[in-house]
Amino acid sequence: MSFLPSCRDVSRHLSEALDSGRPLGMHVRLHVSLCEACRRVLAQFALIRHGAARAPEAGPSLSPDAKARLRRSLADS
Numbered sequence: 272m273s274f275l276p277s278c279r280d281v282s283r284h285l286s287e288a289l290d291s292g293r294p295l296g297m298h299v300r301l302h303v304s305l306c307e308a309c310r311r312v313l314a315q316f317a318l319i320r321h322g323a324a325r326a327p328e329a330g331p332s333l334s335p336d337a338k339a340r341l342r343r344s345l346a347d348s
């Protein structure tokens with residue numbers, strides 16, 4: 272799959288796309304469709320984003336520092 276971005280690249284693209292609202296590129300979407308690990312990363316990012324959007328002030332939420340640590344740990348896996 273050398274024509275596809277690496278998992279590390281995909282993780283970065285997913286994070287940027289979710290933060291910016293920009294659509295994912297074709298190669299990133301193709302990689303995610305083929306890669307179980309990146310599907311889990313996408314689901315986790317979506318969960319974080321969904322939770323943050325639903326309850327910006329109330330209830331338990333990850334701090335920006337915790338999100339950064341989560342992103343680093345996901346990028347390193």
Ligand SMILES: [Zn+2]
Binds near residue numbers: 306
């Ligand atoms: Zn991957």
